[in-house]
Amino acid sequence: MTELYLRLLDRVLTPVLLVLAIYLMLRGHNQPGGGFIAALMAATAFQLQIMSRGSDVVRKAIGRYVQPGIGVGLLLAVGSACVGLLSNNFFRGMWGPSFYLGSLDVKISTPLFFDAGVFFTVLGFSVSYLLGLSEAAPEFFEEEPGPAPAPSQQDGGAA
Amino acid sequence: MNLNPNFLAAPVALPLIFAALMLSISRWGRYSSLRLQQWLTGIALSGNLIVALLLLAYTLTGKRLVLQMGAWPAPYGITVLADTLSALMLTIGSILALCILPFAVATLDLHRERLGFYPLMLILMMGVNGVLLAGDLFNIYVFIEVLLMASFVLMTLGGTPSQINGGIRYVILNLLASMLLLTAAGVAYGSLGTLNLAQMAQRMDLAPDSIRWVLAGLMFIAFGSKAAIFPLFFWLPASYHTPHPAVTALFGGLLTKVGVYTLFRIFPLLYPTLLVTWRPMFFVIAGLTMTIGVLGAFAQPTIRRLLSFHIISQVGYMIMGLGLATADSRFGAGFALAAAILFMVHNMLVKTALMMGGGAVELEMGSGNLSAIGGLARRYPWLATIFFIAAFSLAGIPPSSGFGGKLSLLQVTFDTHHFTIAGVSIFVSLLTTMSMIRIWQYSFWGKYPGSRATAPPLENSRRRRMILAPMTVLVALSLLMGIFFGPSLRLASVAARQALDRDGYIQAVAPQKLVAQPEQTAAR
Numbered sequence: 001m002t003e004l005y006l007r008l009l010d011r012v013l014t015p016v017l018l019v020l021a022i023y024l025m026l027r028g029h030n031q032p033g034g035g036f037i038a039a040l041m042a043a044t045a046f047q048l049q050i051m052s053r054g055s056d057v058v059r060k061a062i063g064r065y066v067q068p069g070i071g072v073g074l075l076l077a078v079g080s081a082c083v084g085l086l087s088n089n090f091f092r093g094m095w096g097p098s099f100y101l102g103s104l105d106v107k108i109s110t111p112l113f114f115d116a117g118v119f120f121t122v123l124g125f126s127v128s129y130l131l132g133l134s135e136a137a138p139e140f141f142e143e144e145p146g147p148a149p150a151p152s153q154q155d156g157g158a159a
Numbered sequence: 160m161n162l163n164p165n166f167l168a169a170p171v172a173l174p175l176i177f178a179a180l181m182l183s184i185s186r187w188g189r190y191s192s193l194r195l196q197q198w199l200t201g202i203a204l205s206g207n208l209i210v211a212l213l214l215l216a217y218t219l220t221g222k223r224l225v226l227q228m229g230a231w232p233a234p235y236g237i238t239v240l241a242d243t244l245s246a247l248m249l250t251i252g253s254i255l256a257l258c259i260l261p262f263a264v265a266t267l268d269l270h271r272e273r274l275g276f277y278p279l280m281l282i283l284m285m286g287v288n289g290v291l292l293a294g295d296l297f298n299i300y301v302f303i304e305v306l307l308m309a310s311f312v313l314m315t316l317g318g319t320p321s322q323i324n325g326g327i328r329y330v331i332l333n334l335l336a337s338m339l340l341l342t343a344a345g346v347a348y349g350s351l352g353t354l355n356l357a358q359m360a361q362r363m364d365l366a367p368d369s370i371r372w373v374l375a376g377l378m379f380i381a382f383g384s385k386a387a388i389f390p391l392f393f394w395l396p397a398s399y400h401t402p403h404p405a406v407t408a409l410f411g412g413l414l415t416k417v418g419v420y421t422l423f424r425i426f427p428l429l430y431p432t433l434l435v436t437w438r439p440m441f442f443v444i445a446g447l448t449m450t451i452g453v454l455g456a457f458a459q460p461t462i463r464r465l466l467s468f469h470i471i472s473q474v475g476y477m478i479m480g481l482g483l484a485t486a487d488s489r490f491g492a493g494f495a496l497a498a499a500i501l502f503m504v505h506n507m508l509v510k511t512a513l514m515m516g517g518g519a520v521e522l523e524m525g526s527g528n529l530s531a532i533g534g535l536a537r538r539y540p541w542l543a544t545i546f547f548i549a550a551f552s553l554a555g556i557p558p559s560s561g562f563g564g565k566l567s568l569l570q571v572t573f574d575t576h577h578f579t580i581a582g583v584s585i586f587v588s589l590l591t592t593m594s595m596i597r598i599w600q601y602s603f604w605g606k607y608p609g610s611r612a613t614a615p616p617l618e619n620s621r622r623r624r625m626i627l628a629p630m631t632v633l634v635a636l637s638l639l640m641g642i643f644f645g646p647s648l649r650l651a652s653v654a655a656r657q658a659l660d661r662d663g664y665i666q667a668v669a670p671q672k673l674v675a676q677p678e679q680t681a682a683r
Contacts, residue, residue: 064186071182078176081168084229090168091229091237 006052017045025119026104029111035118042119043126055134066128073120080113162217164226167239169210170249170288177203178281185275193272197264200277204257207284211249218243219653223667225294233669234355238294240668243654244500245291248420251504252291254636255412255511256284258629262515263405265625266522266616271317271403279316280409283309290417294668296344296354299421303340303385307333310414313406314398325401332384332394340381347374356428357668360661363429375430375437382425386418388478389447392471396455399467400527404518407463411470412511416503419477423500427484427659434485441482442580449475449587456594461527462517465598466510469553472587473506479580480568484659488574495571497655501647502564505640509552509561512633516546519626520602523618525611529598534607539617541627543603545634550595552637555588560640560647567648 021042028034050058084092098107106112181196217224218241228237241249260280267276286306293299315326348354350370351362363371384391395415399407426434434441452472459465480499488494519542520535521527536543552559555566565588572581616622640647657663 067185068183071179071185074175074179075183078172078179082172085165088163088165089230090165090172090226093229 003052006048010048010052013048014045017048018042021045021119023104025115026101026106026112028115029107029109030105035115036122038115039119039122040126042123043130046127047130050130050134055131059131059135062127063131066124066131069120069124070128073117073122073124075117076120077114077117080110080117083110083113160217160220162213162224164224166210166214167224167226167241167292168228170207170214170292171285173206173210174203174281174285174288178278178285181278181281182275185278193269196272196277197260200260200281201257203281204253204260204284207288208250208253208257211246211253214241215243215246215250217241218246218657219650221653221657223657223663225667234353234358237298238355238357238668239292240294240664241292242657242664242667243650244420244423244658247500247504247650247654248291248416249288251507252284252287252413255507255633256280256409258511258633259405259409259515261625261629262408262518265622266405266518267403268317274316276313276316276405279309279313282306283313283409283413287413287417291420294356296347296356296359300337300340300344303417303421304337306414306417307337310410313409314402316406317403319401322401325398329394329398332391336381336384336391339377339384343374343377343381346370346377350374355668356425357665360428360665371430371433375426375433378425378429379422382418382421383444383478384418385415386422386474386478387415387448387471388474389444389451392448392452392474395471396459396464396467399470400461400463404463404514404521407467408511408514408518411467411514412507415470415474416507419474419481419503422478422481423484423496423503423658426481427496428661428664431485431659431661434482438482438486441478442577445475445479445482446580446583447475448472448478449584453587453590453594457590457597460529462521462529462532462598462602463514463527465529465594466513466517469513469591469594470510472591473502473510473553475587476565476568476584477503477506479572479584483568483571483575483577484655486571486575488571490567490571490574491652493652493655493659495568496658497648497652498564498567498571500654500658501560501640501651502568504647504651505552505560505564505637508633508637508640509549509559512545512549512630512637513553515626515630515633516542516549517598519617519630523610523612523615524608525613525615529601531608531611532602533605534603536603538607539623542617542630543599545627545630546603547599548634548638549630550599551592552634552641554592554595556592558638558641560637560644563641563644563648 021038024033024041025035025038028038046058081091083094084090087094094110096108098105100106177199181199184192184195214224224241226239227233228239231237263276263280283306286302286309289302289305290299293302311326311330314329315322344354347359351359351366353359353362380391387395399410449472452468452475456465456468456472459468477499480495480502483495484499486495517527520532523535524532526532548559552561555561565584569581569584616626
């Protein structure tokens with residue numbers, strides 16, 4: 001289901017959504033926003049891609065980074081918590097230099113890295129979820145089913 | 160011996176780091192770097208065990224280890240606390256997971272492994288460890304959710320229709336219980352103004368009876384449903400026989416006991432008076448849990464269904480111990496709780512060994528149906544032997560650990576003149592013995608009907624070792640516990656005394672910061 005107007009729209013909307021996501025994440029330090037919301041925003045960009053180009057294209061492009069992305073996000077989050085151990089306290093926030101990005105006050109700090117971890121975890125999870133849903137959809141909504149799922153490998157033991 | 164409080168972050172952080180690492184590399188190579196994942200899981204679980212043992216050694220001196228996350232003081236920040244009870248549970252939990260790992264490596268099919276069994280197992284351990292260490296109600300809830308999420312996926316890993324069927328019941332009933340727990344947290348926060356267990360304990364004494372009863376009731380229902388007590392156990396036999404045997408072994412030893420642990424933690428700390436007032440209710444529930452569990456087991460046609468009913472039955476004994484926790488017997492304060500804790504530890508070891516044994520039989524024969532199996536004693540004498548010892552430890556035959564645990568619980572019931580529940584528990588022990596004889600007779604005696612499995616795991620000698628060695632370790636631990644019952648009981652009584660010592664808990668969390676606010680609570 002690749003629609004012409006969606007393909008035109010996504011050229012415009014995808015960069016906007018992604019920039020908006022980054023903006024929301026950086027803003028989240030002191031104002032509404034943050035990694036979770038930003039990740040959902042970024043996931044809508046991927047959903048737009050899935051709707052306009054089809055899930056196969058998207059899966060081919062980013063499919064193998066999705067699950068590692070969750071792992072990297074979790075590692076970032078735990079790592080930023082462990083940085084606090086330097087001041088002898090787990091999860092203690094540490095603040096480095098800050099600078100202005102436009103009107104945004106960006107502080108290089110452990111909460112920022114934690115937020116980035118949340119971002120990647122939620123993004124990876126949402127995209128894998130969206131990909132899974134979009135693949136299940138044709139079987140439910142259309143008469144002709146999509147390609148048959150690969151038979152599960154039941155060789156009965158650890159290789 | 161001195162321990163840095165930051166050590167307490169390790170049981171949660173370590174499994175999470177390793178699980179995240181495994182997810183990051185989970186698309187490497189043709190077999191998803193499975194061998195590497197197995198080793199990483201082993202390293203993480205061994206590290207977990209070492210941390211748990213250190214914590215146990217520290218807390219056995221009667222001290223508690225407290226960490227205030229991010230240096231935020233107690234009622235505002237997240238408190239993490241280890242005492243002997245939690246350290247003991249941490250240790251046993253890590254031992255169980257470490258024993259299940261080789262079993263899983265030997266029996267899991269490639270499909271399930273690639274879907275992420277190992278990271279999920281670590282996330283489950285993270286949730287369990289978090290519940291054991293959490294010092295406030297909300298984090299108990301959060302970590303119960305974490306372990307539930309992991310268990311939902313593990314339950315349906317592989318996606319066979321029966322798994323989905325069992326998984327749906329498991330999810331719905333557990334989510335209902337979680338909702339009740341969240342309600343309890345909401346009510347607690349609204350009425351007491353805090354969720355920190357230490358501060359709740361202080362303010363609970365000043366709260367009106369209505370709030371205490373509502374809170375205690377909600378928490379009892381919520382945690383009791385996780386522990387699979389009498390009217391709330393339906394999710395367990397509906398689902399535990401459906402996933403892969405390695406998953407069932409992990410769940411059977413660990414998850415219900417986490418529920419029992421939270422009851423052991425919450426009730427002596429928050430509602431010491433209700434433990435006395437509600438004793439008849441505890442006894443009725445304990446008795447019904449025991450009886451219905453064991454009677455249900457008789458009606459079951461397959462090994463794992465039968466064993467999952469025995470999980471329920473054994474939880475009854477622990478609830479009985481909880482009901483007696485504050486009873487004054489001539490054995491001293493806390494003896495009943497110590498016996499209950501020891502019984503729980505025994506049960507975790509033995510139940511896991513039995514579940515592994517039952518799972519091995521099921522995988523070997525290609526069916527867990529008692530009428531379709533038999534004759535395994537001649538083919539695999541060692542499996543038959545350790546299964547026999549574990550089964551009779553569960554039934555409570557000396558010199559097993561089950562005997563000691565049941566005996567000390569019975570001593571307290573007789574000493575405090577609760578003869579009815581004592582009678583029920585003895586009767587249930589007899590029935591358990593009968594049920595164990597039944598399962599042993601069907602699976603190990605008789606004629607070997609031939610295996611229907613495509614790849615029987617016990618025929619390969621390497622895989623057989625990987626299945627039998629951890630079972631042997633668990634059964635040996637249980638036997639050691641039974642033989643050295645005196646020292647084990649002393650260890651457990653340290654845990655029980657700490658669990659019953661409310662002032663010590665409050666002092667450990669925040670020596671001066673917590674001040675009860677009588678005017679606030681009285682106004683409501």
